[in-house]
Amino acid sequence: MAMMMKRTAPRSTLRKIIKKHKPQLRLAANVDLLIHLNFLLFLHRLAEEARTNAFENRSKIIKPEHAIVAAKVVLKKSRG
């Protein structure tokens, strides 16, 4: 896991994205880091789901259809 962490979180990009969607919303100091964490966990769940789908299909790679199904499920879950 540490190896993956070499990348720095795109803090400014995250802020811009949120700003684009909700310009009136402000973000506190380290909130974007938590947003990044949230995003990572979301991808994590998506990856797990997609991997499960691929396994179920006895496929060695993640195909788009696996990803779509996984996305539907995870997006629903992470709606809060």
Next chain:
Amino acid sequence: MAARLPRAPRRSSRGGRQAPRATGKTASDSRKENKFGRSTLLKQRPTMLPDLDNDTPRFMLKRIIRTQPQVSPLAPQIRKHEETEEAGLEPPSKRISSTVEMQLPDLVPENTSMTTFHMTRKKKKFSISEFERAADKRLPQNQTQSTLDSTSLARSLRMSLGSLIPPDTVEKRGLLRRPKNHKAIDMEAFEGGVEQNMLQRKAQNYLADSQTESMIRRATLTSDAEIVMSNTELFVQPQFGEQSQHRLSALEPQLPESKISAQGSKNFDAAHEEARLVGLVSSVGTNEGRTQRYSEKNLILDYEHVRRMTPVSPKTFVSQGEDHQSNSHQSDLMEQFSVPEEVVAGTTEHHANAGYSEQLEKKLTKTPESQITKTQDARVETEMTASEEEEVAEGSVERLDSPKAEPEVARSFGAGSLNRHSRAFSSQYFEKSGTKSFKKAVEQAGELEDRAVTGEMEDLEEEPTDDEAEIEEPESQEISMKTPAFIHAAAYKPLSLLSTPHPAESAVPKFPLQPLRSKIVPKSSGISQRKMSEPELASSLIKKVFSHYVKMPVARDAFRIVKKCSERYFRQLSNDLEAYTQHAGRKTVEVADLEVLMRRQGLVTDKMPLHVLIERHLPLEYRKLLIPVAVSGNKIIP
């Protein structure tokens, strides 16, 4: 000592101790001894030589040297593992003890080298040189002793040396050469590349300038010629369009080729004035067609195309200067480097268009046109200028107005502007209404030149800031075709630049030029603007993270889905955060809000507190920021 060990590979023998057995073995034995180390040597020593005053092999070796000056070619071999085998080649003269000890002396002087060698292979060089020295030293010694020995030694030495040297030298050379070669190549290539870049940049700059200037001159010249011709051809406008179209089309394909551009320019300059005139007229059509094409292409991102086109087109005007071509090529190459290049390219295109427009204008001036055309031109200009950062566009537009471009001219301009715009905007507004506008523009241009153009122009005018329109119109009217568009363009440039964002956005639905304008204007920041207008998360980051989490190969299409999914996720996320924040009566999202969100999502549970997640997934620097406890030490800040 330990160094010796590595040297002596193997052959087993502890036989070394019994050295007297096989001379050939001795070498190996000695080597082995080296391998085994001082202990073995010591052991051997007593057997070999009674005198063991000093335990150190060094002293032993000294004794050996004294006693038996023979040099063992084995030394070099010893150095190398592979060469140990050559020990067999060593002259039989080496007695067991002597061999062993001979090797020892060899080893000794080369101890350092050996040790070093052993330590790092890099020291082979040293060892080799040392070995050689030792060998040389030994050789004479051997010779003195016995020819046989010397010969054998020499032989062995040579052999060892030979074996040693080649590999060492090879290694040395390899070590020495390779870096040198690389450096030389790199340096040369780098410098060459730098120079080329410099030249290209300069060329581009010069090209832009020269092109504008040349364009101006040429435009004037051509316009004059055109004017003369235009009289007769005023009525041939439709033909013009065709010819211009042909020309334009010809130019377009030529664009990618510098030579062709030269030819194009030739064509222009050539006495094919009529053709030119017609071409101009046709250019309108071509422009239209081009706009369509461009819109599609550009939308799909052809900054490069634009660049290529622009440099090429201006070249035609400017005339073949190979330099231009080269510049254009370079500019083409440079395209990718900076947006400004695009701008330059855009300007070049404009220049080309301006040239066309100029010609048309001149022709048209002969026949005073209704103000509609003028207005159209003005509008076109305004639009064009607004949309186009380039000066040329503006200048050309102005010229168009002044000559009272006939509907065709207006059309051509519009088309040209459209083309330009389409190119400029391509990438930017592709996503937006650019496509729509293009289609509209194209259709309009196709239907009714004047009306459509005027209509559009009007719209454009309205949309652009009033200041812009006002400024542009009067200027355009004032400026005749002859005046170089550049000058005017320069004036309009700032305006257009400023106005482009506004008109671009407002005009998007209306006139294709408008979106073009906005696209063209922010050319320099095209890509960055893209990011600004739509900040996106770096796809590479998404790919990396996802691949890491999924631990399986992922199809490329699946990545696209993941990307879309993450975009939707961010939208959801911002909505949720806003809801939570508002619920808390705040306007700023706080960490607590995030935590609530994660709890709702099921990521944070009683069993899995937030801190754990932070520590698990975030790098240390961020952890420190988020968890004060982790850093503060004594203080505990809840």
